[in-house]
Amino acid sequence: MKKEFATNLIHNGEQSQDSVSKSKTLPIFMSSVFAFDDVETLDSVYEGQSKGYVYSRNGNPGHDALKEIMCSIDEGEDAQVFSSGMAAVTMSILSLVKSGDHIIADNVLYGGTHQFLKDELSKFNIEVTFINVVEDNIEKYFKSNTKLVYLETISNPLMEVADLTKMSKIAHLHNTKLIVDNTFSTPIICQPLKLGVDIVVYSATKYLCGHSDVTGGIAVSSKEFIQNIRNISALYGPMMSPFDSWLLVRSLRTLELRMMQHSNNALKLAEFLEKHEKIKNVFYPGLKSSRANKTAIKNFTNNLFGGMMSIDLYAGERGAYELIKELDSIKFVPSLAGVATSVSYPVKTSHRAFSDQELFKANISKGLIRISTGLENIENLISEFDRALNNI
Numbered sequence: 411m412k413k414e415f416a417t418n419l420i421h422n423g424e425q426s427q428d429s430v431s432k433s434k435t436l437p438i439f440m441s442s443v444f445a446f447d448d449v450e451t452l453d454s455v456y457e458g459q460s461k462g463y464v465y466s467r468n469g470n471p472g473h474d475a476l477k478e479i480m481c482s483i484d485e486g487e488d489a490q491v492f493s494s495g496m497a498a499v500t501m502s503i504l505s506l507v508k509s510g511d512h513i514i515a516d517n518v519l520y521g522g523t524h525q526f527l528k529d530e531l532s533k534f535n536i537e538v539t540f541i542n543v544v545e546d547n548i549e550k551y552f553k554s555n556t557k558l559v560y561l562e563t564i565s566n567p568l569m570e571v572a573d574l575t576k577m578s579k580i581a582h583l584h585n586t587k588l589i590v591d592n593t594f595s596t597p598i599i600c601q602p603l604k605l606g607v608d609i610v611v612y613s614a615t616k617y618l619c620g621h622s623d624v625t626g627g628i629a630v631s632s633k634e635f636i637q638n639i640r641n642i643s644a645l646y647g648p649m650m651s652p653f654d655s656w657l658l659v660r661s662l663r664t665l666e667l668r669m670m671q672h673s674n675n676a677l678k679l680a681e682f683l684e685k686h687e688k689i690k691n692v693f694y695p696g697l698k699s700s701r702a703n704k705t706a707i708k709n710f711t712n713n714l715f716g717g718m719m720s721i722d723l724y725a726g727e728r729g730a731y732e733l734i735k736e737l738d739s740i741k742f743v744p745s746l747a748g749v750a751t752s753v754s755y756p757v758k759t760s761h762r763a764f765s766d767q768e769l770f771k772a773n774i775s776k777g778l779i780r781i782s783t784g785l786e787n788i789e790n791l792i793s794e795f796d797r798a799l800n801n802i
């Protein structure tokens with residue numbers, strides 16, 4: 411029978427990938443579901459006897475390519491990818507705690523993570539104690555029901571660095587797991603699993619992507635922990651789109667080069683800003699004068715310290731507003747880690763949900779500007795900051 415328009419439109423073009431040569435780059439598997447020849451094949455995929463895919467909420471070839479790269483550079487056994495960094499954070503936390511449990515968390519964390527720990531988990535009767543993981547004696551805060559310690563490799567926005575080897579030993583002595591958000595460092599600078607951390611989480615939106623065009627998240631850990639995370643993620647459903655996983659695979663090809671250049675530029679910029687008369691304090695773990703420097707050298711590899719820093723202005727809140735206006739090619743954006751240098755104002759962006767008291771406790775001042783150092787020529791960068799600072 412002659413095939414009519416509707417049939418041709420629906421079924422033609424399905425076999426266009428038949429070819430003796432292969433695509434040079436990973437194709438985009440833009441398919442929400444996969445087709446099977448028979449029930450036996452579907453069964454064998456579900457039972458793990460054959461390698462295959464069923465439904466993209468549970469897995470997609472693009473996700474697997476991304477996981478393979480992340481496991482290799484983080485030295486993890488398995489990984490899970492998500493539609494955002496917050497999904498990686500929340501799914502990883504929820505995989506380890508239940509009603510009645512207790513968590514110890516750093517009081518200087520990305521604002522969304524802080525809000526989830528403080529406001530959302532209380533609904534599930536999960537208690538969280540916020541401490542300063544660098545200054546406080548963490549031993550004092552463990553309880554019989556403590557299940558998790560949560561911190562960031564380089565804290566947002568004050569760039570504090572906790573000793574991860576020490577933290578993981580203490581957590582394990584108390585039969586507690588340690589999750590670390592490694593977004594600011596990436597595995598190029600720090601490999602937390604090698605230091606004893608149980609689960610590493612990332613906002614892939616930042617350096618792993620690096621081009622400000624993907625929102626995503628990744629968790630890397632042992633097979634067992636990732637299986638638990640995968641089980642609940644399939645139910646909550648915050649999955650990465652196949653296109654975003656393809657963009658991230660493309661981005662990861664240049665991660666090492668980018669992190670080296672972000673770090674080299676940031677160190678030179680921090681050394682310049684440290685001497686500037688308009689600036690009270692520069693928070694950058696690569697500076698010899700930074701209190702984070704010694705621990706950073708211990709935790710980090712390759713003598714790189716990343717692209718993130720914060721500056722505290724003598725002119726306070728007014729100075730912060732003016733600096734943002736004065737900067738020209740350096741844009742004010744509530745994110746970080748793109749190829750272009752950008753600035754953010756934590757009290758109005760990432761830490762907007764913090765009360766004045768919480769900001770004070772976390773030492774986040776209204777004169778604090780966070781800088782994400784990009785890949786531009788360093789002399790041009792320094793000159794733009796110098797001109798803008800001199801005008802405030």
Ligand SMILES: Cc1ncc(COP(=O)(O)O)c(C=O)c1O
Nearest residue numbers: 494495496520566593613615626
């Ligand atoms: C350190 C850190 N972790 C997690 C997140 C959340 O990631 P996302 O915005 O991709 O959900 C952010 C976002 O800025 C972050 O800076």
